Amino acid sequence: MELFLYTALFSPLVGSLFAALFGASPKSKIAGIVPSILLGVSFLSSLVLLILVMMTGHTIHVEMMTWMATGDLYIPFGFVVDQVSVTMMIVVTLVSTVVHVYAIGYMDHDKGFNRFFAWLSAFVFSMMVLVMSDNFAGLFIGWEGVGLCSWGLIGFWYKKESATWAANEAFIMNRIADLGMLIGIFLIYWNTGTLQYEEAFAAMPSLDTAVLTWMGIFLFIGAMGKSAQFPLHTWLADAMEGPTPVSALIHAATMVTAGVYLVVRANPLYDLIPNVGLFIASLGAFVALFAASMALVNRDMKRVIAYSTLSQLGYMFAAAGLGAYWVALFHLMAHAFFKALLFLGAGNVMHAMHDELDPFKMGGLGKVMKGTFIMMTLASVALAGIFPLAGFFSKDLILEVAFIEHHFIIYAVLLLTAGLTAFYSFRLVALIFHGEDRYKHFGIDPHEAYRFMLVAMSPLLLLAVIAGAFKMGYFNMVTELLPATEYHVHSATTYWIMTIGTQLFVIAAIAYAYKKYTSKDIKVPDGTSKMENSFGYKLLINQYYIPHFYENYIVKAYRELSEVFWTKVDQKVVDATVDGIANIFYQTGEKTRDMQSGNLSTMLKWMVAGMVVLLSLAVVFGLAARHSGEIKTFLSGLGV
Amino acid sequence: MEIGLNHYLVLSTILFAIGLVGVMRRKNLLMLFFATEILLNSVNISFAAISHYYGDLTGQMFAFFVIAIAASEVAVGLGLLIVWHKKHNNIDLDSMSTMRG
């Protein structure tokens, strides 16, 4: 069984290295095909492991080699396949396989084709390390690895200034959060003396609550950065500068869910500190609403989906914070499928529209792009949570959890968000695929994507539709590791009212979106309509002025501070010191050049001078050696 | 008044200093060779004196070898001097500056 573990873990690495071999050469199909096949192998291995874990309930724990062993510190390269990590492995490998195959088509005309696959496979490897590691140090390596690959992929088109800016923003935001994460890990090591999950969690109940609270908070700060929770959320929307497959894989399905994974993984810790859990849940609910509201008006197709991702991450954190870890993980899985599908569909649309992102400039694409139309509609339905698609099972469950735990405010917020989700999802679908063919005004001739790209997307479509059916099997498996709390509304009447009510609310939102955005007089907004000048719209389209605030009050202040340090400290002190030292040598050289006049007589004089110096030294040291004992007593008398 | 080893050593020091002054001050290459001879001879005196006062022949032996070295130095040095003179038609130390850095 270890063989499957290693295969699942290392075949993406092999694929990445293989593609990297071609990094500097012109596009060759093989650099995309081989990593895709290797990822398929990785997926199959993960599948075998899943079946094994599901059937036997055994977990696999291997220790590949020692990484660090100094004194009391012992950190191995250990990997664990248990119910939680195998779920993540399946999600990661499945989505990444699909995305790889899709990207062969999507990146067809790109010059950086080979480089793209090297980065993408490297990302998958890092993600696998992250989810499979059996200790916090390994998790952190994977954590940083995905951060690095994310940076490389957001800034993939590095000639675009906005892309490099977005990449740096994502990287820096994540580093800020990683500092918190690192402090959390240090705290764990300091207090428990180990970084292995099992031992650390076993030692935690005996610790002081205050210490545990700090651990939980700092770990969650790390999770906030990676999962783009408020106030570190701005990078996710900007990260849409990267190629669309990247958005689908990293910024929807896998990397951003690492924060949720961390909280789920650290569930023994968060169970001990329910206050922090409540804070996480509240923040999650807030982010869900906050992000959904920004998605309502945004005019960039990918950003809308990114905000939707943010909103769904909020749902996951709400569930995890309330202790319903398995629900959070289940939503994570279901969300990965339909959100990746949505992104890939958006990628098709972008291709068809020659990288046009404004849905107001599209319209009526459903006639030209049947396959994409169906897929995106189904993905949106799943996202909205309509029965019987995946979103219904996972998202409604979160609503129920909030209700049952008597956190009615969270429940209300999440319910409202569900309506908003349905609205903005179908606003997008309606604007892109229905209504008049507005794209004709812009002289674009859309065409459907390659057939194999659609075929590659089909597994995701299938799972987005049927994932709900796995709920009970999944529950049985994963609750061997996670707290097995079944959430049932006590009275059947309440349950049905809630469910049907939610469904009706969502359907109403969808209907409203269709009605509003399929009408014939939708025009490309030009900033003149009444709505666009309203305060609410401006607030939302400017993302609550948060990027503005960051730019003006943090970045600028920091920049000014840096300027001061640069001109005052660096140039005046550090540079001056270094230059001074260099100058001393330079001047000495200038001055002593005369010694090398080549004049034999001068040289003789210098020779005698040197001889005098050496002889004096010989005398001094000779005397010192002879009288070393006396000198020592003299010095010790002086107190040296 | 007994003449001891110290007297000879002082004499040797004085001669050595004279030799060094010569080495440093003269610009005539030939004078430089003379000064070198003085240096060697001042050392020879100390050797002979030490040999005498300690009843040991080693000092004298060294003095012999110093004389041999001085002789060969003169032979080679004078040869080089002649070559230089043929080439540049002078033996001024200041003119030897091909090693200028």
Place this chain on the structure above:
Amino acid sequence: MFEAVAFYLFAFLTISMFYIAVTTSQALYALSALAAGMIFISAFFFILGADFLGAVQIVVYSGAVMALYAFGMMFFDTTRDVKEKQGNKAIVIGLSVISAVLVVLIVSAPIIGSNIEAFYPVTEGAGNVQEVGMVLFTKYLVPFEVAAVMLLVAMIAGIVLAGKKMDLSLTLMNEQEILEMREESKSKKVLP
């Protein structure tokens, strides 16, 4: 008493001779003063009982070396004064004195400080020449032979250096000139 008088007399003479040799601007004066100084030094050797060394000193310096210098000077235009730019006298003399004192200090410090035993003690009842011969041809045989070889090499070097064509420097000539020189020597049928 006699020894003391002889020592001071010869010390005075030697120092003054060498002082003249170092300071005079006339090469001929310098040469004569040096030769005189060398002979006076041999007097110290006789006082110290190193008869053989004294004889060698006279023979080698006054005979061989001075003759060599005298012959060497015949080649130069000694009448032409070498312009002697005088530097800072105090520095020169100071350095000389300090270094001389230091050298003597270093050499003599161990001798004065501790009782050293003679490696090759003076043999009772034998003359200086006999003693020197015994030590030189037993303990110092190898250095002696090496010194002999060195003298031979120096002699050959002197002959070659003072010989023909040594005023030409191959490194300072360009190839054209070297070729010309070769042609010239071939036409003259002389070995290059």
